[in-house]
Amino acid sequence: MISIKKLHKKYGKLEVLKSIDLNFEDSGIHTILGPNGSGKTTLMKAILGMVIPNDGSIEFNNKPILGEWEYRKDIAYLPQIAHFPQNLKVQELLNMLKDIRPGAVREAELISLFQIKPFLNKKLGNLSGGTAQKVNIIIALMFDSPLILMDEPTVGLDPISLIRLKKLILDEKSKGKLILITTHIISFVEEVSDRIVFILDGNIYFNGTIDTLKKQTNQKNLENAIANILEKTNV
Amino acid sequence: MFKILKYSFYDLMRSRWSYLYFIFYLLLGLILLFLNRDVSKAVITLLNIILVLTPLIGTLFGIIYFYNSKEFTELLLAQPIKRSHIFWGQYFGISLSLSLSLVLGLGIPFLAYGIFQSTEIFNFMTLLLIGAMLTFIFVALAFNLALIFDDKIKGFGVAILTWLSFAVIYDGIFLVLLLVFNDYPLDRFALGATLFNPIDLSRILILLKLDISALLGYTGAVFQNFFGTNLGIILTFTLLNLWIIIPVLAIKVISKHKDF
Numbered sequence: 001m002i003s004i005k006k007l008h009k010k011y012g013k014l015e016v017l018k019s020i021d022l023n024f025e026d027s028g029i030h031t032i033l034g035p036n037g038s039g040k041t042t043l044m045k046a047i048l049g050m051v052i053p054n055d056g057s058i059e060f061n062n063k064p065i066l067g068e069w070e071y072r073k074d075i076a077y078l079p080q081i082a083h084f085p086q087n088l089k090v091q092e093l094l095n096m097l098k099d100i101r102p103g104a105v106r107e108a109e110l111i112s113l114f115q116i117k118p119f120l121n122k123k124l125g126n127l128s129g130g131t132a133q134k135v136n137i138i139i140a141l142m143f144d145s146p147l148i149l150m151d152e153p154t155v156g157l158d159p160i161s162l163i164r165l166k167k168l169i170l171d172e173k174s175k176g177k178l179i180l181i182t183t184h185i186i187s188f189v190e191e192v193s194d195r196i197v198f199i200l201d202g203n204i205y206f207n208g209t210i211d212t213l214k215k216q217t218n219q220k221n222l223e224n225a226i227a228n229i230l231e232k233t234n235v
Numbered sequence: 236m237f238k239i240l241k242y243s244f245y246d247l248m249r250s251r252w253s254y255l256y257f258i259f260y261l262l263l264g265l266i267l268l269f270l271n272r273d274v275s276k277a278v279i280t281l282l283n284i285i286l287v288l289t290p291l292i293g294t295l296f297g298i299i300y301f302y303n304s305k306e307f308t309e310l311l312l313a314q315p316i317k318r319s320h321i322f323w324g325q326y327f328g329i330s331l332s333l334s335l336s337l338v339l340g341l342g343i344p345f346l347a348y349g350i351f352q353s354t355e356i357f358n359f360m361t362l363l364l365i366g367a368m369l370t371f372i373f374v375a376l377a378f379n380l381a382l383i384f385d386d387k388i389k390g391f392g393v394a395i396l397t398w399l400s401f402a403v404i405y406d407g408i409f410l411v412l413l414l415v416f417n418d419y420p421l422d423r424f425a426l427g428a429t430l431f432n433p434i435d436l437s438r439i440l441i442l443l444k445l446d447i448s449a450l451l452g453y454t455g456a457v458f459q460n461f462f463g464t465n466l467g468i469i470l471t472f473t474l475l476n477l478w479i480i481i482p483v484l485a486i487k488v489i490s491k492h493k494d495f
């Protein structure tokens with residue numbers, strides 16, 4: 001579905017992605033791991049066309065995305081930090097987005113799942129961090145898109161909402177969707193992901209299943225395996 | 236694009252700043268007509284206010300709106316919408332709502348006063364048109380600057396400086412040059428320099444229309460000498476349109492290469 005070739009991106013002198021090659025097939029949950037500032041968000045934004053690469057190409061369904069916009073109707077994006085227009089009400093924002101992008105089929109279902117109903121008439125600026133994140137999730141997932149990009153979806157969620165989110169993600173996967181997630185919560189990765197891509201300093205250090213990673217590093221659990229990669233690179 | 240335009244327009248129509256701007260023009264129109272029973276004199280006074288104020292308000296609103304709606308813009312960028320349509324939609328939303336405040340704010344008092352019975356109606360309409368065009372020009376310039384500078388303070392500073400240079404500094408530099416190069420023929424240079432200032436172009440256009448040579452100033456006089464009144468009006472009007480079209484196209488070009 002997505003094929004990334006020799007993707008290179010720098011902000012000023014800072015090289016964020018150094019010639020990355022990646023392929024994502026048609027379905028499954030892929031987690032992108034890496035320390036802060038390793039280029040995970042930049043990678044997602046490049047797929048969305050929000051960040052323009054310095055070099056390399058990204059193809060979505062075998063078509064280059066540079067300068068295109070229609071392909072985004074097949075992508076649901078959950079940004080890392082929920083930035084909303086502060087003076088709008090939740091319902092107004094949802095209506096506006098539905099008007100701009102037709103095809104929001106799951107709005108009501110998600111609102112009841114995350115219990116957002118009491119907040120629909122509150123201003124977005126007055127929401128707590130967790131509630132804002134739930135609104136963020138609703139906005140992203142109310143469109144039925146074959147590709148879902150989630151940038152740290154778990155931030156600020158309470159345990160119950162986290163369980164619901166996990167179930168939601170697994171449901172989406174069972175519908176045959178491709179889901180890319182960045183996160184720092186290892187237990188979350190172990191539970192949901194089919195494949196791990198580990199990015200460090202703009203390079204891909206590991207790309208494969210959790211079991212392969214464990215075998216490769218001779219570690220029993222994922223946390224140590226990841227620590228193992230990080231330590232090796234520091235030596 | 237029209238959906239974005241619609242939301243930006245409504246958003247601004249709901250904000251109290253649009254009302255303040257509208258009420259300001261309403262009061263200005265009323266007071267001018269109250270103090271000055273002569274409509275043609277009121278039009279000239281208005282001209283001087285519009286030439287300074289619409290560019291300033293356009294610049295300020297443009298830059299503030301752009302930075303304030305950054306979150307919404309980022310949300311839109313992830314949706315299946317053309318980049319240029321997002322920014323153009325916002326741009327036309329602001330420009331239209333500001334122009335509406337101007338036209339309604341000044342239109343209502345003058346209409347009540349009976350502008351339609353007056354011979355000044357076309358001059359007054361030209362004045363409103365110029366005000367709207369200056370709004371479109373300076374909002375577009377502000378949008379370009381906001382796209383170039385991510386840092387709000389920097390963007391704001393440069394935008395104010397841009398307004399200041401067109402409204403004030405340009406005239407100053409021009410005067411100094413005229414004094415220094417007094418011995419040389421500066422007509423051609425003056426003509427050329429005028430093209431680069433939309434405020435000066437607007438002033439010349441309306442004064443050619445009003446046919447008041449005393450107020451034309453140096454550049455205006457040269458303009459009238461060189462092109463005559465009618466050609467001068469057509470030329471200034473065309474140039475003002477270019478001043479809108481080029482920055483609006485620049486919004487597309489600059490936004491195309493920007494990371495969000």
